[in-house]
Amino acid sequence: MRGPRGEGGAPPLCPRLNHSYPGLYPGLWAAERSAAARANATGPRAAGQDCGSVSVAFPITMLLTGFVGNALAMLLVSRSYRRRESRRRQSFLLCIGWLALTDLAGQLLTSPVVIAVYLSQRRWEHLDPSGRLCTFFGLSMTAFGLSSLLVASAMAVERALAIRAPHWYASHLQTRATRALLLGVWLAALGFALLPVLGVGRYAVQWPGTWCFISTGGAGNGTGAPRDRGGLFFASAFAFLGLAALAVTFACNLATIKALVSRCRAKASAAQSGAQWGRITTETAIQLTGILCVLSVCWTPLLIMMLKMIFNQTSVEHCKTHTEKLKECNFFLIAVRLASLNQILDPWVYLLLRKILLRKFCQLRKRGIREQAK
Template sequence: MSPWQQRPPNGSAAGGPGPRGNGTGRAAERGSAVAIPLTMMLAGVVGNALAMLLVSRSYRAKGSRRKRSFLLCIGSLALTDMLGQLLTSPIVISAYLSGRPWAAMDPSGRLCDFFGFSMTAFGLCPLLIASAMAAERALAIRAPHWYASHMSPRATERGLLAIWAAGVALALLPLAGLGRYSLQWPGTWCFISTAGGSAFAAAFAALGLLSLAVTGACNLATVQALVSRCRAKAGGAQPGSRWGRIATETLLQLLGITCVLAACWSPLLVTMLRMVSEHGAGPCRGTPGGSQRWELRRECHLSLTAVRLASLNQILDPWVYLLLRRILLRRVRQAASAVSKCSSAECRDRDRDRDRSFTLSEEIRRTAA
């Protein structure tokens, strides 16, 4: 999902005639504007490819049997995000660089249908996978015995296949006559039409918000279980400083995941529900005039910004879930060690405790990502 262009390819409203001017200047302007989506696409592809590489190495490593379900979820999320960018970003960039209206580039409308299908399928599947990952973490922490006896890589594979099948099936509904994909402002991308209070658009937005709610609830349940276990360790015979550190790290990770998902997807999903409830075709369909022009232009920019935030999620996912996690946590530990006033003996004891707890810490991070 990468509709990052600020202006339509023709320089005016979608489908309208563009301004006349120097051809070299227009080409330079298009090249400058397209640098943003191109950079974002490359960042997303590189990040997700690196995430899949690290997941593949961890999956083949010895002793990874207990964490393979989580690794499958991470790898599937990275693969889904990367495919979504590879299928949509080149079309948007090509549409902008061509300098032609979408109707001239896609007279049959099939490219618009394909673009809308890709936006829908590869926008919904990451949300559903994130919910599945949150549920997997909650079960691993709150019901470890059930998790150990029922969860397996094969069961995880079946669940991921079911998620992909559900996302593809939902995205195919407009092609079967239930709903419609239409060209969106500023004329460089297509998505679900909200005209006439579309039930399909409402279903997409409601399912997305439900996925966000499930992810947040499961992550909060995981945090609550970790905090309770940390307090039990602190009140027991053994010191609970190690569990306190692990719970704090996990809390930060889960809060980061939840905040990124909510910040990226909530504006778009709420905007879609608002448009459906108003039974309108969106604020950017008409030809405003007079005093309404500025307000409608502002609404157009707000709607486009919401879609851009959703597309950012595909770029941030690998960094939030995998790549920056260990780097940031290592830096936090180094900073905490530098400011703490512990004796050399205490520091050596802490290092030995950290070495002994490496396996447990990795398991908690694996299940609480």
């Protein structure tokens, strides 16, 4: 298993995190820099200081907000699941609970490592000379990220079947089947993430040197050496699987909205029933649209950038030797944070905001009834 090292044996690290890092000053060490080198380093917009969005505040904030949201969602799901009147929704509640557990576990396994590296102000290779921590970190990022996408896709399929084929759904999709499906999804994501351990693909330290993820540069790393086909396959497969999951979620949510609108129009003849279906349709359509927007905004930039890097035979591992790529590296860091933001927004989009909106709607409706009675 190869260690998580970039070109020249050292991973990329932003100088603002560790001022002793020589990667952006090849051949120049702190004690040997000339006066001219110091002048260049302290000049306006020094290339080594263009660290953009690098800050320990980001992982700390995301860890705290993600923990609160997902823990609250799991608590609400647990309470609702035990109620008798929630039996018809047990499959959907299982999916939401599993998604919240997946997001929470992913954050707890990765965010503390990032925070520790930031605070230590040491190069990753000093903290992890064997490369095992990098492999574990990249495996966790890949497994839990892909699992979240696949679970969201499974939930979209489940909702589409419940609306468009209710009889088949009631007779075939029991809670046992849902549990088996969710377990299968998670095992498939874990099996895929284990491929670099088996020699297919690799995980590498990424800009700014505080985290690890799938290497998109191949074995050659842009140096003219033959590229690693296994690495290209692994990185491409992750990106295409993610985009496929987004496409399935998009198609199923649109099909669900269309079916709800058609059923709402059919029920419009009866005043009371039509009003109830209109409310349900509006609420569900808003929620599904929100899910589509959140998934697209959070995941599309990362997946598209990965494919772009694969086709251009580049990687953010090159940031320490190619200062002109720092802007692209900062964009990639922002894209990763957007994908991580999805783990924070999931419980709110799927559960918490829906409950808040329902309560607000009920309050407004009761207020309107009281005003009409007066």
